[in-house]
Amino acid sequence: MDLGLIISSAVKIIGFVFLMLMPMIAYIIWVERRFLAIIQDRIGPNRVGIPWTNVGLFGLGQPIADGLKSFLKEDFTPGHVNKFYYVIAPALVMVPALLTCAVLPFGRDLVLPFLDEPIRLVIADLDIGPIWIFAIASLGVYGIVLAGWASNSKYPFLGGVRATSQMISYEISLGLSIIPVLLLFQHLNLNDIVRYQSEHGWLLLPMWGDGWSVQRWLYLIPAGVAFIIFVVSMFAETNRTPFDLPECETELVAGYHTEYGSMKFAMFFMGEYAAMIIGSGLAVTLFLGGWSLPFGLDALVLGVFSDTWFSWVPALLSTGIFFLKIVCFMLFFIWVRGTLPRFRYDQLMKLGWIIFFEAALANIFIAAGILMFA
Amino acid sequence: MPLPLFILFSALTLGFAVAVIANRNPVTAALCLVVSFVGLAALFIGLSAFFIGIVQILVYAGAVMVLFLFIIMLMDIEEEERKHFDRLRTAGGIAVGIGVAFLIGGVLWDFDYGKASLDDVPVQFEAAITLREADADSGIVRSANATAALREGRLKDVALVGEKLFNDYNLHLQMIAVLILIATIGVVTLGKKDSPAPDSGSSGGDKASES
Amino acid sequence: MLNQYIPVLMHLLVVVGFATMTLLMSVWFGRRSTSKQDIKDTAYECGMIPIGENQPRFSVKFYIVAMLFVLFDIEVVFLYPWAVVFRDFLSADQILIFWSILGFVGILFVAYLYALKKRALNWVG
Numbered sequence: 053m054d055l056g057l058i059i060s061s062a063v064k065i066i067g068f069v070f071l072m073l074m075p076m077i078a079y080i081i082w083v084e085r086r087f088l089a090i091i092q093d094r095i096g097p098n099r100v101g102i103p104w105t106n107v108g109l110f111g112l113g114q115p116i117a118d119g120l121k122s123f124l125k126e127d128f129t130p131g132h133v134n135k136f137y138y139v140i141a142p143a144l145v146m147v148p149a150l151l152t153c154a155v156l157p158f159g160r161d162l163v164l165p166f167l168d169e170p171i172r173l174v175i176a177d178l179d180i181g182p183i184w185i186f187a188i189a190s191l192g193v194y195g196i197v198l199a200g201w202a203s204n205s206k207y208p209f210l211g212g213v214r215a216t217s218q219m220i221s222y223e224i225s226l227g228l229s230i231i232p233v234l235l236l237f238q239h240l241n242l243n244d245i246v247r248y249q250s251e252h253g254w255l256l257l258p259m260w261g262d263g264w265s266v267q268r269w270l271y272l273i274p275a276g277v278a279f280i281i282f283v284v285s286m287f288a289e290t291n292r293t294p295f296d297l298p299e300c301e302t303e304l305v306a307g308y309h310t311e312y313g314s315m316k317f318a319m320f321f322m323g324e325y326a327a328m329i330i331g332s333g334l335a336v337t338l339f340l341g342g343w344s345l346p347f348g349l350d351a352l353v354l355g356v357f358s359d360t361w362f363s364w365v366p367a368l369l370s371t372g373i374f375f376l377k378i379v380c381f382m383l384f385f386i387w388v389r390g391t392l393p394r395f396r397y398d399q400l401m402k403l404g405w406i407i408f409f410e411a412a413l414a415n416i417f418i419a420a421g422i423l424m425f426a
Numbered sequence: 427m428p429l430p431l432f433i434l435f436s437a438l439t440l441g442f443a444v445a446v447i448a449n450r451n452p453v454t455a456a457l458c459l460v461v462s463f464v465g466l467a468a469l470f471i472g473l474s475a476f477f478i479g480i481v482q483i484l485v486y487a488g489a490v491m492v493l494f495l496f497i498i499m500l501m502d503i504e505e506e507e508r509k510h511f512d513r514l515r516t517a518g519g520i521a522v523g524i525g526v527a528f529l530i531g532g533v534l535w536d537f538d539y540g541k542a543s544l545d546d547v548p549v550q551f552e553a554a555i556t557l558r559e560a561d562a563d564s565g566i567v568r569s570a571n572a573t574a575a576l577r578e579g580r581l582k583d584v585a586l587v588g589e590k591l592f593n594d595y596n597l598h599l600q601m602i603a604v605l606i607l608i609a610t611i612g613v614v615t616l617g618k619k620d621s622p623a624p625d626s627g628s629s630g631g632d633k634a635s636e637s
Numbered sequence: 638m639l640n641q642y643i644p645v646l647m648h649l650l651v652v653v654g655f656a657t658m659t660l661l662m663s664v665w666f667g668r669r670s671t672s673k674q675d676i677k678d679t680a681y682e683c684g685m686i687p688i689g690e691n692q693p694r695f696s697v698k699f700y701i702v703a704m705l706f707v708l709f710d711i712e713v714v715f716l717y718p719w720a721v722v723f724r725d726f727l728s729a730d731q732i733l734i735f736w737s738i739l740g741f742v743g744i745l746f747v748a749y750l751y752a753l754k755k756r757a758l759n760w761v762g
Contacts, residue, residue: 588718
């Protein structure tokens with residue numbers, strides 16, 4: 053039994069982190085560059101295809117070439133830095149970012165014909181889902197502030213200090229924003245939350261099951277506000293435009309990673325994109341039904357593939373749906389980056405501490421009131 | 427939790443806790459504190475207290491960040507590294523530490539579970555379910571989800587903490603709020619000079635020494 | 638219990654191993670420059686020679702915000718158990734839970750208003 057657990061966990065970890073998350077990070081960077089290029093009426097990277105041929109494949113080789121380039125660059129450590137912390141800082145950004153995905157359910161329970169028990173498509177089925185993600189992600193601040201401090205240089209230092217205040221401020225509104233979600237679902241287990249939404253309507257689309265109730269439709273108000281606060285706070289947490297003040301090039305060159313090069317720089321990059329993908333995954337899971345299909349189509353799919361030999365199809369399909377939703381969310385991230393200018397630091401703090409804090413608190417009591425009286 | 431894991435995480439917690447005070451470099455000391463807290467969280471999680479363990483990380487990660495900012499803002503790290511130990515103070519500190527260790531040991535020895543090994547005290551799910559069903563009519567609210575989870579052999583400790591908190595400790599919760607209110611007033615008073623006009627003291631650099 | 642704990646540990650090990658490998662591979666495969674140039678060892682300041690302290694003093698506001706974060710984070714932490722059991726209490730007609738949390742958040746909102754009034758969260762000027 054123990055061995056089965058270890059093998060299935062290992063397969064899930066390798067499958068989710070290295071076969072799904074990592075390629076997604078690589079290709080979302082390419083998508084971002086192409087999409088931004090479209091927004092800005094440029095062409096974007098379109099040349100790197102199959103080596104030694106003229107086949108361009110729309111530049112699909114670009115991420116591989118970029119990765120290879122990062123590895124082959126000189127691994128340079130400047131003389132003025134604090135060596136130990138300078139080297140471990142990129143790892144301290146990447147490790148928490150990849151660790152958070154442990155609780156994200158990426159598909160319906162996988163039923164295999166030759167196994168007695170279905171396999172839950174989540175690496176660790178913890179009963180504290182979102183808090184786990186927040187807590188581990190909050191450890192990522194240390195990587196950024198250490199990078200800024202250990203670089204022993206002005207721009208990184210300022211970037212690191214900015215990052216601390218920004219990331220911890222928005223952690224509060226992030227934490228407060230999901231309270232209405234928990235009020236409704238009464239669960240912190242993300243898999244249970246998704247299963248509930250699959251049967252009773254997504255939080256933001258209660259249009260099947262018993263989602264057609266007055267209470268659920270009234271609940272769209274706090275849920276919508278919570279969604280907006282959650283998504284904007286997530287932008288701030290991951291240092292994305294319009295909140296990319298720790299690394300804004302017009303003021304701080306490259307912010308906390310100014311003194312970094314080669315793969316160490318790429319690790320900051322990967323950590324940031326991993327955090328974005330997992331943040332999108334959490335938003336999708338909490339508000340948009342995670343791996344489930346809308347309008348109760350899940351039951352239909354389960355019915356069609358009820359045959360023993362095709363019982364694995366719904367799980368695979370749900371995984372595809374989950375990642376499709378994430379990709380749509382990431383396109384939204386990129387769209388925002390191509391559209392909005394950067395905030396000023398005082399505006400950023402005002403938004404987090406005054407507008408969002410008060411709105412999220414009021415939102416909680418509106419949600420509680422709806423549950424009490426409707 | 428399995429004994430090897432317990433030993434591993436206890437060693438991690440204690441080892442890094444010692445490193446916090448033994449280290450000359452304050453930045454290293456602060457980071458050792460983080461690792462020590464993460465080890466402690468792992469111990470909590472090992473005892474099925476997932477919520478407490480994760481809150482440990484969530485709150486203390488922020489708290490140590492405060493310490494960290496304090497260090498890089500106010501301390502001269504090279505000077506700290508050059509400082510010499512004061513023999514008398516070190517000896518006094520060790521004596522106090524040993525005293526506290528005896529105190530905690532004594533308390534644990536008096537406490538039934540203090541003497542039990544970890545394998546002896548698994549979570550007693552059946553007993554918990556019977557207990558919950560027994561006081562169904564007594565006005566104590568029980569979380570249906572938590573009961574269902576207990577039947578499956580899982581401990582939903584967030585719901586259990588919530589039950590306890592809002593059944594028995596409503597007043598104490600308000601006390602905590604007052605405590606945090608006082609702490610907030612302390613933070614604001616210590617960290618901030620009353621500046622009536624926005625133009626005076628635009629840069630905070632010189633105010634740093636006051637906190 | 639164990640089937641929740643082991644995967645987390647395995648995940649941690651895999652991820653830490655991956656990060657370490659990435660750092661090491663960068664050292665192994667990366668090219669070395671043949672000439673030693675002192676200019677590469679200076680801090681980057683857009684091509685100018687660095688002047689002054691490399692770690693300038695920063696505003697105490699960052700510090701105040703960090704401290705306030707810890708306090709309000711405790712508030713958020715108490716809201717999680719409340720949110721999870723709220724509907725159970727409602728179905729048992731125990732409305733006290735609502736007033737209890739309203740009092741808790743209300744007192745903390747006073748703390749928030751105090752910080753706001755004292756301009757602790759004000760970043761302009």
